[in-house]
Amino acid sequence: MTTVLTQADVVLATNTGASPDGPLKLLPENHFDLVVIDECAQALEASCWIPLLKARKCILAGDHKQLPPTIISHKAAAKGLSLSLMERLIQKYGESIVRMLTVQYRMHQAIMQWASTEMYGGRLTAHPSVAHHLLKDLPGVASTEETRIPLLLVDTAGCGLFELEVEDEQSKGNQGEVRLVGLHVQALVNAGVKAKDIAVIAPYNLQVDMLREHLCHKYPELEIKSVDGFQGREKEAVILSFVRSNRKGEVGFLAEDRRINVAVTRARRHVAVVCDSRTVSNQVFLKRLMDYLSEHGEVRTAFEYLDDIVPENYSHENSQGHPEQGEGPKTVPLSTPKLQPHGQKAKPAPGKPILPKPSIGPAESMNGTGKERMEVKDNSAKFKAMLVDFLESSKAQLDFPPSLNSHDRMLLHQMAEEYGLQHVSTGEGRQRYLSIRKRPPATVSATVTNKANEQAPSSESERTPREAPSPGQTGGSSMSSGKVDLKMLHLERMQQEKAKWEERARRTQESSVNLVETAGKKHKNEAKGKSATKADNTTAEEDIDTLISAVVKADNTCGFPRCKASVTTLGQLCLHCNKRYCLSHHIPEVHGCGEKAKVHARQRISKEGVLYAGSGSKDKSLDPTKRAHLQRRLDKKLNELSNQRKSKKKDQEK
Structure with a gap:
């Protein structure tokens, strides 16, 4: 070893x-001329002093602008333990001791430029x-x-895709962004990008x-990690x-600026950021990132990916343009899109419609140049005028050309929602265009009016002051205008739910009456001489006993339809459907759990990274040869x- x-x-x-306790204790004290510590910015200063004592000169390599x-x-970090030796020396001696490597061989220029400007002084x-390399330049990848x-x-922003609020949970999650990430991954894979060349990074576990x-079950090779787990790595x-x-x-x-720097600079050819620009723009550093992406990249709204989301502040005004009294805020949260069934959204009244002022939405938090903002305002006014003319005309559909940019499409989607119009994107790729259609007002108005009138007499005395209609709704003119508000739809839905409950209660009562009558007849044939009271009691007891025996029999019988084999002595429980089956039907593919079994197998392979024969878990017993070898070593x-x-x-x- 010494030699x-x-x-x-x-x-x-x-x-x-x-x-000094390691192999280097065999060398003389001044054996080394130079010590090089790689990734020094991510090492504790105390650990760096162990090798530094071996030589008179040292080179510290790393990036103190990363994690x-x-x-x-937290107490130790606050007292200075998180400050690395490299960062402390740069703070003390300045740029005189720094030699920066300015040419990078990883990122596209557009990705690099943001990090260069924000973190490295533009060097x-x-x-x-x-x-200039892009994903389309990879072999087998189509140009999309x-x-x-x-x-x-x-x-x-403005789409209502809020983060999860979980009590007793410090970490954060966002189900809406999960869906958006999945759709973008699917688009990249469909274009020919390999899943192993894609990374999904989130800051929260x-x-x-x-x-x-x-x-993971759909893309086993896709890497999904936190920012800390990806430092030093790269993906296409x-x-x-x-x-x-x-x-x-x-x-x-x-x-934390350095965390975002690490996340963005892991990419070689493509970076996609899924976020709420309105929330993250409250932090100055992140706001500059949003501005850079808006200026140098493509901006899309979640409305272009998800069809079932409702705008954050989506609301309708009543027929006279005044807010309803006592109804509180008119915000429709994400969890209540079912209050307005498909095909029954409100439509402004013909003639002189009172149109709400459309909001810019996600783009309002991004500061572009004055010229760009003026263009957005001009487009908004133009689109608003087009929609007003469309509402007043007799046309049933209005098509917009495929040449619209993503921001204009977003504005049209939002305006169409606010005006109660249908909005659908049709086509693929560059041929994708936006169509806006009117909803038939007659059927919607008639349905809602009838429902409301039927319920009004019965609920008038029970109506609280909070539910009192506004003056604009009491007259017949408001109903004839064909305007539907959320309150009408809520009343209709409540009436439907009430009818469903009454129907269920009636059916339950009828079935119980039939069951009692059947059991009573059976008991009457068996014991004619007994009194009616005693017969009723016996019937109830027999009914309960019959139910219990049926449940016990079903639990002891194979769960496969039309199989009467008993599993009391010998049977197997399925992990996927939690039913017991005989040995002829216990295989998941036989009794209908094949897809669940495949998903379970993929998850186990993805988690453990090893493919095992059969459907069981890994055999952890020692190999006989290895066991014998270990036994010999122990004896020795x-x-x-x-x-x-x-x-x-x-x-x-x-």
Whole structure:
């Protein structure tokens, strides 16, 4: 060992491996001329001093603009343990001791430029071999809207896709962003990008778990990790889910600049950011990222991906344009889209419609140039005028050309929702266009009016002041205008639910009466001489006994239809449907759980990384050959210890 270490020009070791208790104790004290510590910015300063004592000169390599050492104790981090040696030396001596590598060989120029400007003083440059490479340049990848762009922002602002509020849970999740990430991954894979070349990064562990549950069974090679787990790694395409979306504008530890820098710079050819721009723009650093993506990348709204979401502040005004009295806020949250069934959205009245003022939505939090903002306002006014003319005309459908950009499409989707119009995107790729259609007002008005009139007499005395109709709704003119508000739809839905409950109660009562009558007739034939009271009691007892015996018989019989085999003595429980089957039908593919079994097998393979024969778990028993080898080593060790004890006894006797 001493000879090998002495003759080696370079010795590789970890920080702790270079301690005096390790192999380096065999070398003389001043053997090394230079110590190089790689990734020094992510190492504790205390661990760096272990190898630094071996030489008079040192080189510290790393990036102090990326994640610092992981410190579990918040108290220790606050007292300076999280400050690395590299960062402390740069703070003390400045740029005079720094030699920066300015040419990078990973990222597309558009991805690199943001990090260069924000974190490295604009000094980074992209090598010509990577400056303009895109996903479409990879072999086997088709040229689509997703593979032709290096930067993509999918904005959920105004879409009601809020983060989960879970009590007793510090981590955060966002189910809406999980769905959006899944759709973008599917688009990339359909274009020919391999799943192993895509990374999905989220800052919260709960979101990572939700993404894995949603995607891993379909794309086993897709890597989904937190930001900390991806430092030092790279992928052709990276999809970021920022998770945070709330009315308070809280961003949590997304405010840590270095964490966002690491997340964005993992990508080589494509970065897609899924976030709520309104929430994250409350932090200055993230706001600059949103502005950069808006200016240099493509911006899409969640409405372009999901058809079943409702705008955050979606509401209708009554027929006279005044808010209803006592109804509180008119916000329709994400959890209540069922209050307005499909095909029954409100339509402005013909003639002089009173139209709500459309909001810019996700783009209002992004500060572009004055010229860009003026263009957005002009487009909004133009679209508003087109929709007003369309409502007043006799046309049933209005088509917009495929040349519209994503921001204009977003505005049209939002305006159509606010005006109560149907809006559908048709076509694929560059031929995709937007169609806006009117809803038939007659059927909607008639249905809602009839329902409301039927319920009004019966519920008038029970109506609270909060439910009192506004003056604009009492007259017949408001009903004849064909305008439908959320209150009418709510009353209709409540009446439907009430009717359903009454129907269920009636059916339950009829079935119980029939069951009692049948049992009574049977008992009457068996015991004619008994009194009617005693007959009723006996019938009830027999009915309960019959029910119990039927349940016991079903539990002891094979769960496969038309199979009467008993499983009391020998049977097998299915893990997927929790039913017991005989040995002829216990295989999942036989009794109908084949798909669940496949999903379970894929998840186990993805988690353990090994494919086992059969459907069982890994056999953890030792191989006989290995067991015999270990037994021989144990016997040899025991013999050596025994000989040592014998030699010590002989020495003591002498």
